[in-house]
Structures are given as C-alpha cells and as structure tokens.
Amino acid sequence: MAVANEARVAPVEFDRTPPQDIDAEQSVLGGMLLSKDAIADVVEVLRSEDFYRPAHQLIYDAVLDLYGRGEPADAVTVAAELSRAGHIGRVGGHPYLHTLISGVPTAANAGYYAEIVAERAILRRLVEAGTRIVQMGYGAASGEGMAGSVDDVVDRAQAEVYEVTERRASEDYVRIEDLLEGTLDEMDKMTSNGGLGAGVPTGFSQIDEMTHGLHPGQMIVVAGRPGSGKALALDTPLVTPTGWTTMGSVQVGDALMGADGRPTRVVAVTDVMVDRPCYEVTFSDGSTIVADAEHQWRTTTRASPRLEFTSPLSADARDKAFVFAARAHVGADTLATFRDLVEQLGEQFHSIIRQETAAVGVGGRLPRRVAGPSRSYVWTAPAYSRRAVAARVFERTLAVTRRPDVAAIVTTEQIAETLRCPTADQRANHAVDCASALDLPEANLPIPPYTLGAWLSDGTSAAAAITSADVEQLRSAGVLNRKQIPAIYLRGSKTQRRAMLAGLLDTDGTVTVDGAVSFAVTNQRLATDALELIISLGYRASMSTKAVQGRTPESSTCYTVTFTPADRDFELSRKAARQTNVTRSGTRTRYITDVRRVESVPVRCVQVDNADHMYLAGRNMIPTHNSTLAMDFARSAAIKNHQSTVIFSLEMSKQDIMMRLFSAEARVKLNDIRSGRMTDDDWRKIALRSSELAEAPLFIDDSPNLTMMEIRAKARRLKQRHDLKLIVIDYMQLMTSGKRVESRQQEVSEFSRAMKLLAKELELPVVALSQLNRGPEQRTDKKPMLSDLRESGSIEQDADVVLLVHREDMYERESPRAGEADIIIAKHRNGPTGQAVVAFQGHLSRFVDMPN
16 A cells, blocks of 8 residues: 555655746846846836845845936946945845846847746746645645635635736837727717827927927926816715715825725815806705816716616515525624525525635534435535625625616716707706715624614614613614614615615605605604615615604604615515516616806815726715816827827826827817717718827827836837837826825925936936916916926926916906917026917817917
C-alpha cells in the first residue's frame, strides 16, 4: 500500500526558484535612469510589485517619485532620494546604481525589457495562486482551512486565477474615429425613440491677434464661474445613507444616494450662487423643488415610448418569497441547509436558492441523518443564514425587465417651454422616473421591523400592548410616547423596510377598489415617516388629508398615504388577496405639473461619482442630474487645422463630448440631439460632417480620478506616436493626487506646477479649465478678475495666459448684450492683455467670432 501511494504522489521539489529575470529588471531600471522617455514606456507596463528583487522595487519607486514631481531621474538624484528615505544601503549603495546604467545595452529597449519583467511577474503570481488553490483543495477535503461546499472552493479558486491577470488599463484615450459609430448609433436611437506661426490657432481672431495662438511650453488657464447653472436651493433636502442633509450643508467626500438606489460620493461642490433666475418645479405627487433655469433633469415626454415592466416569476411565487422573508426577520436568525430552504419555498425556487446560497456563503454546519443500505449515518451538512438567503431570494423575485431607456437631459427652462402637450387637453408632458429602492446593508434593529410596524399602527403609544417587545425596548427605540419610525429603520435593508411596511399595512392599511394601497393614520409624524418608507422602496406615493372626528385637535386630521406597489406588501392573506399585482409605467413615474418663475434665491450644486451623475433631491427622493471655450480651442486645433489634440475630461463622458462636437460642427441644436427631435435636415448636416470628424486627430480620455502621473504618461505616449500639439484638461478642481496633503490649496498648487512642467517638457500648450470663486458676483459689473481664480494663487503665478469668461446675460436676463461673451485676457506673459468679444451660441454648445 505504501508503494502504491508513493507511485501516485510525485516528490515535491524544494530547490525551485520563482520565475524571474534579474537581467531584464536591471535593464529596465538602467534604461529609466538613462532616459525619461523610457520611464513613460515602462510606467504603463510595470508596477512596483512586479520586480522580484525588493531592492529593484525601491529603486523603481524612487524613479517614479522624481518623475512625478518633474525632476530628473538619474543615478545621482535617485541615490539622493534613496538616501533621504534611508534605503540607499538596502539597494547596494551608489555603485549598484551606476552598475545598472553601465549594464543596459540601450534605453530604447526599456519597454521590451519591461514586458519580460511583467511576464515573469504574472508567472510568479500564477505559481502563488496555484499553491493557494492546492491548499484550498486539501483543506476542504480534510475539513480544515477554508470551510464550505465544493462550489465555494471552486469559486474561490477561479477568483485566484482571475486576479493573476487583472491589470490596470493604461491607454484609455480613444481616437475620435473609433467613437463615431457608437455616437451616431446613440443619436439614431434617440431619434427613433422619440495663420499664426508656431502657435496653435484658437479659432477666435481677436484672441489670436493678441496671443498669436497658443504656443509650445505655455500653460493656458480658462476660467469662469461654475456654471452656467445646474443648481438647487440651499434648503433642498438630499438623501444620505443614514438620513438627510441639505444642499447648503453637503461637502466634498459626503455620501448621497443615487437614482440607482446605491450610495454615491460627492466629488465636487460649487460655491453658493446668487441672483440666478429660479423656478419652482411642482410634481404630480405634490412635491416641489426650487431650481435655477439651467439645472438639468432626466425626463421622458409623452412622445417617448412608455416603459414596460414585467416580472420573471408568478404572483404566487412572489407572495411566497415575501412571506418567507418577512418571517425570517422575526426573532433571531437561524441556520438552514439547502434542502431545508427548498422544502420551505418549493422546487420552483431550486435554482435561485442554489445561486443565492453560494453568494451568501456557508455560515456553519448542521447534523443530518442519512439512511444507508445497512445503517444510517450522521453527516454535517453546510448551512446558511436563513435571513440572508431569504432576503436575496426575495430580491430575485422582484427583478423586472424594462424597455430601453428613452429619457433625455433637459434644463428647467426647457421644461417650462414644453411643459404641456400641444393637444386639446394640455396634458403634462415631462415625466421623471421614480428612483430605485434604496440599496442599503442590513441594520442591527432592537425590535423586529414587522412587530414594530404593527405596534406603531395599532399599539398604545404609552404601553407595549400587542407586541412582545417590552417597554424598555420601545423606549430604547425612541417610539414610546412618540410614534414615529426611527431613522435606523428607515435606512435598513430593503427586506427590513418591507417587513416594517407590512406591519404598518396589516394593521392600518387598506386596498382601494382599483387595487391601490392606502395607509391612514391621524398621527402626522407617523404618516410622514410612512411616506418616506414607501418612497425608499421605489414606489410613487402621495399624501392627502381630511377632517375627522377626533378626541383632540391633533387627532382630528386623517393623513392618508396612497401608492400602487409592484410587490405584495401585506402579510395578511385576506388583504394580500385584494392587492393588484400589475406594474404599469405610470406607477413608476411622476409628472411635472407646473414650472413657475419665482424670486431668485441662493443656489448650489454638487457633482457625484456615479456613472449617470444622478442623485436624489427633495423629501420625495426625486432623481436630478449634475466648459465650452476650451472645447472650441480643441475643435480649432484638431478639426480645422489638423493638429493632434487630446482632451482629458474629468467631468463629461466621451459620448457627451462627441454630441457637443456634432452640435458645434454641424450646427444642430444640442437639445434636439439629446431629446431625439432631429429632422432629416439635421441628419444630413451631421452626415456631411462625420467624415471630417473621423479624420480629425482628436483623442478623448474620460477616465475617472485621473492623476497627473497618468496624464503625463499618456500625453508622452501620444506625443511619441501622434506628434501631439495640444492638451486640454477639464477641469483642474476635479483632479486628485491620490496622496495625503495638508490642504486642498496645496494639492491644486501641485497640479498647476505639474501642468506647467508638462507643457515645457512636451513643448506644447496645455489648456487647463478652472473655476472662479464668488468674487465676481459681489461686484456691480459681475466681471471676473485675476484674483478670483479658485482654490490656489499658484494657478495665477504658473499660467502664461489666463482667459476669464464673462457673460452679461447670465446675470441680467434683459441685457442688450444677450448672446455675447467677453473673453478677458487677464494675464499674458509674452504680450498684451485685453478683451475679446465673441458670440455665445449655447444651443450649439460653442463660442464663435462676432460677425463683422
């Protein structure tokens, strides 16, 4: 037997060294010490941990640190940097650095050597992953180490292999030709669904006369007030994962809730803006929001195809899953095996339970007796959290499918102009989709949510009647003698909030004749909290009042919250039987019923980091949305003068930039493109300009959270491959260094200095968009000054040219200069300052020369 085992198991070789190539590592570092061009090639291929020798990792980090600061990286400077960090002895001292330089054949091959090092690093990670997978297999077989089913082990093993090849993408810029087809398809979908020497010409004759174009080595700052709008009143409530805040209080780094129901981070906030045209927007559910004229909303119109929702499971299955999930949240959580869960829910849930138990993970093991041919055996079966699995299974039953998105981004002013349909009944035209249910983690609740909901509706406010919870529990929850839904329950998981709603409805809820659900109480605070609870589940709801016979004045008003849910929200079968289960498009939207001009109030806006730039505003959680002159410089350079240009956009997506380019070049209204209202003539104009745009050497990079190191590496690559002539960065205040800094002003100062060094190193102009502070709005003429540059005085010092944008009609709607803009050359290091007058064509998203 021993011989047979030895034959099956090969002896382990302990003398193997991990895959590595020391010569290639030395050649990479030697090339980087010889040439800064080699650094740009290597930084896109290697990371510090890709080097096998720790000493090489220290040298690589020192070179990158110097390169990122714009300082030379050679043997002397790297040795000094390592000495300051106390690492010079660990890398072999000064002689080793000179050995690296003398041993490299040529710096031109650094990129090739880097590929060799990267390949060896991947092989090392593969060996390490294989070792961990072997340990997982033996550990699961012996009952030691990683616990779980075979499926769990396989899943972890696949994740280990995936991580081996996971690499950071380095070339995120895309040539405009590659974007044409996708952008035209998107626009088609919208329609079907409803002579200056060495300087780069700016395209504006007066500016070119004073600046002679944008010259190599210059840093040009284009600054203006943050906007042109997109702002809400300061007292507008904003939804957070823990409760509420206001537009006036929110700061960078705070968390808000997005329209998709998930938390999103605030990455930028504007200053408070005054004297802006403001409107009060009223919705069909009775909610109102005050916004400025340029604030953006995502709406569908009556002409757009209606959205359709369908559920993948039957109504009975959804009811069964809901009851199971609600009961799982009563009392303490328990473990259940896979077979237990299938028996309780039914065989129709077999595949769903299989997937969700794998996602939840094994929480323990339960003994199960198995009958054998001669005797029975006791086996410990994997068990799972009943509450966690129940919540995930119920969420799966609520999955809906819908028709493709046909919503468009429109401003408040545009909604006011098209508020009603041009029909006899003058119906409301614009609808805003309800937000998705808030997706939040499970909360640690002192009382089961269903139990507390039932007590809040029918319990005695001063006692613990009808509930197993004692008086102290109710007091600790903050509801004794004060009926309200505690904040922790309003921000619990979706399953917990549904259980709370079921408790409220089973006691004080009714089903109307048309199948809608209503909840009626005489306690205003409880009704308001119930309204928030219902809206947080993704339902459209409204509240009405009527006078009733009450014992006190406070109880003489009945507050009724009405909604049409897509889900079963009763646990009592007699009430659930009456509830409709039809999900219509109208139950998922609210219409804008009125937009009226109001007295101007201070306003402000934020930018969030999610993909659709949407966040929730107002007590009814209404989804609301979140640099034109620099774009005209890029158009002039790339399209009209065929000079390679790259736009690093931290604010707009590639599709947004492409649509603005089409609007400006083809002279088609941007709003018509976004709303899908283009005519045949508009399409003809776009088709004629498409070929010219396709040939333009314009590159667009909309990677989020770009650092100066990444911009520098990508710009150098474009300079080498495409003879880059102009860089546009939109905009400076959205950049991040990824490092701890003493203040934001210091961080912006580093960006400013790095951009100036980049312009000199690559010998091309760098145009950086910036923002102005509130200084202009405190002056009578509202004109900006050089001192108004926001967040850092070093921008003013480092810039060669500063252009300030001023539009009089932003502050005076009846201004005789409507449509004009002043481009103030506030600083010009090599020439005169002055002012150029241009025409602002906002509907075409561009500035143009004034006609003679």
